[in-house]
Amino acid sequence: MNKTHIYNSLLSIVIVLFTMTMFFSCADNFKRVQKIGVSENEPIGVAENINLKHTDSGRVDLNLLGTKMFDFSNRDFPFYEFTDGVTLYVYDEENRKSIIVSDYAIVYDKTGLIDLQDSVVITTHDGNILKTEQLYFDRNKEWVFTNVPVTFKTEQDIINGNGFDSNKNFTNAEVLEVTGIISLDD
Structure with a gap:
């Protein structure tokens, strides 16, 4: 060779x-x-003027509005952050609208939870108003709850408490650990 x-x-x-x-x-x-060019701490996308609608049997039952959304769906536990707050319209079976407004929110798709924070105000379809600093809306169970102090104003009373629990239609609303004065019928 x-x-x-x-x-x-x-x-x-x-x-x-x-x-x-x-x-x-x-x-x-x-x-x-x-992932080149995408930091693990940065959102994968940013959207403005969001209008998300959830339907059930062809009827809109939830409508979430936000001015700015950061998409962190590239994380192991994906979420969407609304730093400028949201307005969430909740419709019951009779199409009556309750409104939940907050200055900040995070939507977790895997669990179906919406974490509403900072100056959260609920105005129910019958005029009751709840104010708190944090509230969770469970889309899967159609339930609203918190374990932080709340003020719930009805037509007759202002009820203070250390938590709140309700179905999404607010027909089964309960203020927990009541600390305010409540009028009772005889």
Whole structure:
């Protein structure tokens, strides 16, 4: 065998090994390559003037409005952040509208929870008003709740308490650990 033939054979083997190494190393890094330029702490997208509607049997039962939404669906536990607040319209079966407004909100898709924070105000379809600093809306169970202090104003009373629990239509509303004065019928 001559030197040229040995050199060409070694060169061919090196090229094949190099190509195989490159091929297999690229396959493992595909996800990393997709994330180039996207910081793990940054949203994957930003949307403005959001108008999300949820329907049940062809009828709108929830309508969420927000001026700015940050999309963190690239996280292990994805969420959507509304830093400028939201307005959530909740419709009952008779199409009566209750309104929940907050200065900040986070929507967790996996759990169906909406975490409303900072100056949360609920105005029910019959005129009752609840004020608190944090409130959860469970879309799956259609339930509203909190364990922080609340003020619930009805036509007759102002009720203070350390929590609130209700169905989404506010027909089964309960202020927990009541600390205010309540009028009772005889």
